[in-house]
Amino acid sequence: MRVAVFAATCRKRISQFKKKEARVVKNPYMLGLEKNRANYAPLTPLTFIERSAAVYPDHVAVIHGRRRYTWREAYARSRRLASALVQRKVGFGDTVAVMLNNTPEMLECHFGVPMTGAVLNTLNTRLDAGALVFMLNHGEAKVLITDREYSATVRQALALADRKITVIDVDDTEYTGPGERLGETDYETLLAGGSPDYAWQGPDDEWDAISLNYTSGTTGDPKGVVYHHRGAYLNALSNIVSWGMPPQSVYLWTLPMFHCNGWCFPWSMAANSGTNVCLRRVEAKSILAAIREHKVTHYCGAPIVHSMLVNAPDELREGIGHKVSALVAAAPPPAAMIAGMARIGFDLTHVYGLTETYGPAAVCAKHADWSHLPLEEQVRLNGRQGVRYHAQEGLTVMDGEAMVEVPRDGETMGEIMFRGNLVMKGYLKNPQATAEAFRGGWYHTGDLAVMQPDGYVKIKDRSKDIIISGGENISSVEVEDALCRHRAVAAAAVVAAPHPTWGEIPCAFIELHEGASVTAKELREFCREHMARYKVPRRFVFEALPRTSTGKIRKNILRDQVGSRSAIE
Numbered sequence: 001m002r003v004a005v006f007a008a009t010c011r012k013r014i015s016q017f018k019k020k021e022a023r024v025v026k027n028p029y030m031l032g033l034e035k036n037r038a039n040y041a042p043l044t045p046l047t048f049i050e051r052s053a054a055v056y057p058d059h060v061a062v063i064h065g066r067r068r069y070t071w072r073e074a075y076a077r078s079r080r081l082a083s084a085l086v087q088r089k090v091g092f093g094d095t096v097a098v099m100l101n102n103t104p105e106m107l108e109c110h111f112g113v114p115m116t117g118a119v120l121n122t123l124n125t126r127l128d129a130g131a132l133v134f135m136l137n138h139g140e141a142k143v144l145i146t147d148r149e150y151s152a153t154v155r156q157a158l159a160l161a162d163r164k165i166t167v168i169d170v171d172d173t174e175y176t177g178p179g180e181r182l183g184e185t186d187y188e189t190l191l192a193g194g195s196p197d198y199a200w201q202g203p204d205d206e207w208d209a210i211s212l213n214y215t216s217g218t219t220g221d222p223k224g225v226v227y228h229h230r231g232a233y234l235n236a237l238s239n240i241v242s243w244g245m246p247p248q249s250v251y252l253w254t255l256p257m258f259h260c261n262g263w264c265f266p267w268s269m270a271a272n273s274g275t276n277v278c279l280r281r282v283e284a285k286s287i288l289a290a291i292r293e294h295k296v297t298h299y300c301g302a303p304i305v306h307s308m309l310v311n312a313p314d315e316l317r318e319g320i321g322h323k324v325s326a327l328v329a330a331a332p333p334p335a336a337m338i339a340g341m342a343r344i345g346f347d348l349t350h351v352y353g354l355t356e357t358y359g360p361a362a363v364c365a366k367h368a369d370w371s372h373l374p375l376e377e378q379v380r381l382n383g384r385q386g387v388r389y390h391a392q393e394g395l396t397v398m399d400g401e402a403m404v405e406v407p408r409d410g411e412t413m414g415e416i417m418f419r420g421n422l423v424m425k426g427y428l429k430n431p432q433a434t435a436e437a438f439r440g441g442w443y444h445t446g447d448l449a450v451m452q453p454d455g456y457v458k459i460k461d462r463s464k465d466i467i468i469s470g471g472e473n474i475s476s477v478e479v480e481d482a483l484c485r486h487r488a489v490a491a492a493a494v495v496a497a498p499h500p501t502w503g504e505i506p507c508a509f510i511e512l513h514e515g516a517s518v519t520a521k522e523l524r525e526f527c528r529e530h531m532a533r534y535k536v537p538r539r540f541v542f543e544a545l546p547r548t549s550t551g552k553i554r555k556n557i558l559r560d561q562v563g564s565r566s567a568i569e
Contacts, residue, residue: 078112095141115200144183154182169183211232223433224428226427242360260355297325324347336484356443397451
């Protein structure tokens, strides 16, 4: 029986080979036109810094306090880093973890580490020792480059790690707070021992891993999302094209570079030959001062960052007369925030994506005629998650079970799905989660949305955040958007609270603007003017909202709260 099966398999393969051979003979475009070194190279974003150093060697690449590096210098420092790591036996398939702020060292790691063939693992600087040790062990970190500010937490994590990790300290000139050195050497000494002429090689295969990013892990251990060189290259370019960035833009680092590799903007800015303005702390005063001093043209961030600027005292914005473009993501931006950005003259564009899609992989692409519409209509159109990025093959909304696209009626809900080059390789050491995420040939986001008649996607909620009250589905995003229109409300988060009659009811957690006041009764009446009565929150809690380091509101904490305490009425 086995012999018969083997024989059948051989005949099938011979037949396939003959068909392929016949196809080559018949098709002149397949004969003698193979890939070779002259006409093909694996895509990698590492080539961007090489080009900028060659074309604009004296243009300022990085500004950080008193430090300035040109593209020639930034490239040389990145090559020194790669050379020094290779001397420490770092190579293909190794992991180099970094615990760094938005500093020149973090930018250099995005080039120097993958120049060795190793994989860059950027760690969230707000994590505790327990989370860090999981990532260091799971990612099998060989080297850890860490800022002195985080020495207390890092020391605890290293003591718990199940492996020997070489530690390199970064002592940033802009940091004067507490902390100690833990490593065998410091970053500048490391670079001094490396060669600025190090002959790095790109990947043999553009599918090779370039970076490792961990998800938040709010419902269990975080998952390790693996990016490849091809995706990083294409998303870096898509950031420029999809946003319409002019050459040599000035980009302010308000978005953490540890989050989705800064949405791939370290590589985007090298391709753009622009200027990176680094910032250790995200505060309205320092952001606006940097925008004014360095004529910043672009920055990215979660809604909380933009709201901070909208609500900053007018005097902090004095002297900013040039156009500033901003990207917002992490959550659908409230209408009040979109209107506020327009009021202060900042051009806001909404993008959408996840860690699994290299950060943004969809954009609310604007139409010129939208600018002639009433502000309320502009806000509605610009608040959508939009259409796919230029280098993403597919973005759609589907019935998650039937895997059929929902009608473009703006009403029928389904799950947002992506496919294409801007989707991760998969989850490190987790084939089951990878297979489930890619079920049916699409990446399943878990976000619920509708497809509007013009093909733009509009999020309604995360699947776990939909509130089902008396059999009716209530979008927490819709309720939050209405609440944020109230002048006293700085931010709102709505979750399901248990109810003996209705099963669930909306419970609103409210963060007020400084000095503002409002009662639950006033907010309830305000909501009734903007939505159906059954969607109006029955319960209100007034307190500061818990957030992740990237500005996302931690609804898992709020869901826990409503089951254990009474809301303030």
